[in-house]
Amino acid sequence: MTDFVRIFDTTLRDGEQSPGASMNIEEKVIIAKQLARLGVDIIEAGFAISSPGDFEAVRRISHEVEGPIVCSLARAKLEDIDKAWEALKGAPKPRIHTFISTSDIHLKHQFRMTREEAKKRAVEMVKRARGYLDDVEFSPMDASRSDVKYLYEVIEAVIDAGATTVNIPDTVGYAIPSEFGALIIGIKDNVSNINKAVISVHCHNDL
Template identity: 65%
Template sequence: MRAPRHHTREMVKIFDTTLRDGEQSPGNTMNIQEKLRVARQLEMLGVDIIEAGFPIASQGDFEAVKLIAETVRTSEIAGLARANDMDIDRAWEAIQHATMPRIHTFISTSDIHLKHQLRKSRDEVLKLAVKAVKRAKQYTPNIEFSAMDATRSDWEYLCRVYAEVIEAGAVTINVPDTVGYAVPDEFGALIRYIRDHVPNIDHATISVHCHNDLGL
């Protein structure tokens, strides 16, 4: 297992999610060999991190992620996992033979998702997030945590979650605009707030996941 490429703080890393989020677009379903071909092209382009799929979603997705992890040598290979042991274990099973494996775990943090999707309190979600990162850390130090629906989350609570998962071992924290809610200035303000209010932010890379649902 190789360590991820070294980057200075001023360098932007490219995290490509064509094989996971991109495949959800209508008409973009791919078979295993097509996914491998895309992964090889992304590697040739010098993409830093390739999110190869969501291993627990289906056997086909698992096999595709596993094949990509065994084939691609110069890009980090990420497997997506919800914040539970079963997902994280399955993700690791798929990516363990990658040169640079990454577990990308996520849980919702917005109050609307907590109430209607998870039916959990803020404290319960925080505990699940920390537990997931600690579980992933048993397999690899290369852990990314996403606060799903971050742009509709309470900013103070969001920063609390990020601080706790960094303390637990996350080296990348992702800020996803899951429902395409934010406009650029607002999103930029959120990133500045996170930088200013997460005390251990210097121990993690800030990642962003944006949609263009508003056509901007």
């Protein structure tokens, strides 16, 4: 892959979760246009299935804002992938960003899935998204608390399924910088097809 840093901005999706930071559709479009002027490479415009407002924000930003790739977040569920595509369809630079957790604590208590079930779902939903477009991002949620061997397996499987970007999130702000750096090095050294995807990171400092 080309060796340069891409800026992925999630102000309009994750940033809006900050207290007092909610925005209406017009405000989101204004911010997205400013992000484009700043030279941001990818804008995560929203979570299309979460509300009619988010759907419309994704639709308008992806069609009206020139320059950046515009993506919608989507859980690894058929209805989420399909709704994201409905909002993005016809846009010049669309991306679907889908996710499922890989940490045992999330799989047991939040998703109530086995590791194999989660990996199978991840692969199926990446393939579903690739059926709509060529630019698909996958995030193994809570990667920094995941068993690394299992994490490597999931990443390799979703790249084989067509993921073009793999985002590594420190979802709960668990890792310190040296640990997170070591995690990325481990992925580069142990995922055999990692050269076929862009590595992205999503760091938190919430505590």
